[in-house]
Amino acid sequence: MNLLKKTFLRLLLVLVVLFFNSVDLYARVGGAGGEKKEELLMPTGGGISKLTIPGLIGLAVVLIIYFILRKRLGLGSGSGSKSSLMTGLKGAMSGGGIGGALSAVIAKDFTGASTVGNKLFPDGLTEEKVSTSFMALQAAWEEQDLSKVRKWMSDGVYQRFTAQFIMMKQLTQSNTLSNVRIKDVSVMDIRTDGEYQSADISITFSMDDRFISEKYPELNESYKGDSDTEIWTFIKRKDTAVSVQNDLYLSNNCPNCGSLLELQLGEVSRCSNCKTLTNNASFDWVLNEITQDEDYKSGNDLLGDSRLKELVKNDSHFAIQRMEDIASNVFMQVMEVWSGATNKKLARFSDEGVANKILAQKKQQGEFVFDRLYLKEVTMQSYTVQNAQLQLSFRLTANYQRVQLGKKLTKLDPSIAEHTFKMVLSKNTAALSTPEKDIAFSYECANCGAPYEDTTNHTCTYCEALVVDPSKNWVLTDFDQVK
Template sequence: MKITTSPAGKRLIPTAVLILLYSYSAMARVGGAGGHSSGGSHSSSHGFGDGGGGGLGIPLSPGMIVVIIIGIVLYTMFKDKLNLGGNNGQPQPLMPSGPQHQFPEGLTPEKIRTSFMELQQAWQQQDLGKVRKWMSDGVYQRFTAQFAMMKKLTQYNRLSNIRIQNIAVASISSDGAYQTADVAISFSMDDEFISQQYPSLNESYEGDTDTEYWTFIKRTDSKISGTDMYNTNNCPNCGAALENTLGEVSRCLSCKTLTNNAAYDWVLSEITQMEDYGGKNPLLNDVNLHELTKNDPLFSIQRMEDIASNVFMQIMEVFTGDNNKKLLRFAESSLAEKLIQQKAAAGGFVFDRLYLNDVTLSQYNQANEKLNLMFTLSATYQRVQLGSRLTALDQEMDVHRFKLVLSKDLAALSKPQKEIAFSYECASCGAPYNDTTNDTCSYCDALVVDTAKNWVLTDFGGY
């Protein structure tokens, strides 16, 4: 998380008010991670105890009411100093601080605008068919997991008056055989979150303004130039027209190439809220890690964080009722069994919003001839149980923190691996997994979960 300092005492009360208001609102739009940042007006319909209307049934305690009233009073007193309204009372987007960079070759403001606007449309329609070709597997998994939850809660998100105010490259990094670019997108929009069956979940925001950091990744050794996956609909390898039905595996039906291979064009690999953005990962400069992975052409920190986010979202889907088979694609058998037991003990629930705020490769070690990568993750969500009315298992949207470990044999890092869709295709032959109840690939008999071939989940839990 990026921490900004200011002169002592100058903004103590306004900051406290922002934190208070932040804690009582939940973000709906693309990339949302738990709170609207500034500007605009907000309304919601919390029909507590409204029977068939789907109320959460959580009474506000006197203490909570007092806190809310104090927050409103303080906000009213200090709203001019907060400068949330911009010029003439109009909300202004939050602008990124720090130096800005030139756009790297092949990544243009036009591609950024296209990706931003088309993903807002895909989010509203809960259909990633048109945008799958240029997004990483981890980003795809984040959205499909959220769509699954929204469908269970009969939710949809209506966005309007979407305006991009500014696009700036905040950071460029070399990451193994890849280059990454963090692009700050400042925007405004009207945002309405609607549940047909549970109107107590409804919220709306007018003039919502914010800045998000979109991370794009591209291979530095690519010999392909001029490819534009954002404004064309053709396979970057064979030129065939792409179907808008690409799913878990983004492969061209004609030549079987992965369209979201970063050798062809810049691929959207992460979306981070401004309050969670921490800039470059210090491990980018870790000499020992570079030495351990120098012979693996597919290794990069950003790519590994994408795999970690993919794994996390699939675990969350399993916890909320998806097939346990998913775990058998990427987790050690003992850990998979432990997670299945945790699922049974927790009972049935779904997430009212599930936002993966941040995934960071924070540490690594070598043990038992394996390289173990340790990730820290934060996610914002509220668990609820379905019925004629919702029962809240968590009193409000809150941030939860997790740790996750992926392991691979050190010897495997020196062997070139196939570019595959993680957990959906065999690391040995590239064939799709048709039946994950088997512990071997149905085509080549290779083990599905094998640290000698692929990254395996060896530890997971909250902290």
């Protein structure tokens, strides 16, 4: 193939990638809630796929260029030739001119299956558990009821869904999912994170998706044949082995005492018999993160930081993955306060100065509800030691649209868009000399472990310890929207 042919095929590949990436993101479990665009329904091999107007124009341009130049370049001409659009694209990818990432995107879009991830599952985590959790969470999302899946869900993941359910109820919204099919489950990455193991699992799936509001039909959306890939991250302690007795996915028994778990598990996933927190990574792999394929990045640059390891070496419960989960928990609760939840909720995790800043931000925005609120990414970016505190800095991106309710819906934002935030969680360095207790962050006393009966109190009703106390727990000490 001469240079002109190669150049054309590479250009064609880029145009096709841009075309497929123009497809919108929308509702469903873990959905990124991308910007809404004018859209059409177009038949594909797997049903009906949503294409945007710009996407159709882009495809038309691709086809016009292809057919005009095909004859001139000799693509597919001559008897017995096996050249085609797909073989041409594959040739361009294998020619070294296009990176492996684009190769994976093209292969996935054309075949509907993931082509990456070929590692073995870590001990105790199986394809059956992942598939079970995926299907169960789709049902829980549709029912807006997490009680059946709470036992293997981290507090941060739970809070993400709970916040969305609160908004959906105010907007009289429901999300019906049907024809849910898992196409591929594969291991993307396994890594050591402090005393924990983390496993990133790629799940490629398809479904039909109807997002309906009874009161505000202008919010309605309906799609068929949605096919996508998400990365589900699970976490487990390295020093424990998963057994049949403490399986959180394929049984409904307490992993500690074996008694049947009640289905009223909510903010705190606690066995009513032995009072054990079931979503404890000492028992089984716990779902800690759901990331869109396009937002996925393996691990964290700070995992190998020797100074950070030295600072937290005596705290066997410290792990970056766990800290990012706490950050997501805090963020979603701040978003709830912004959109109307009680201001006193901040007393669970924020120092007074930051709480006042968040309330000032709330006042400036006025009353609103989020139409979709998807936390896309949480990354612990850096850390400092100041005033005898370890301060962890996080970058968070979320997709949402704000609306005001009334007889008519008023959109404060023209569409669902991405927003970036930064926050800092701080804890006294002296407190890192002993392991942190396993608690449900902001729902249990970090001193005695008792559940907070009234979360608006500034002290524990049992031991009278301060709720916000950097000598016992991580405290929100800074919060800002970047863009």
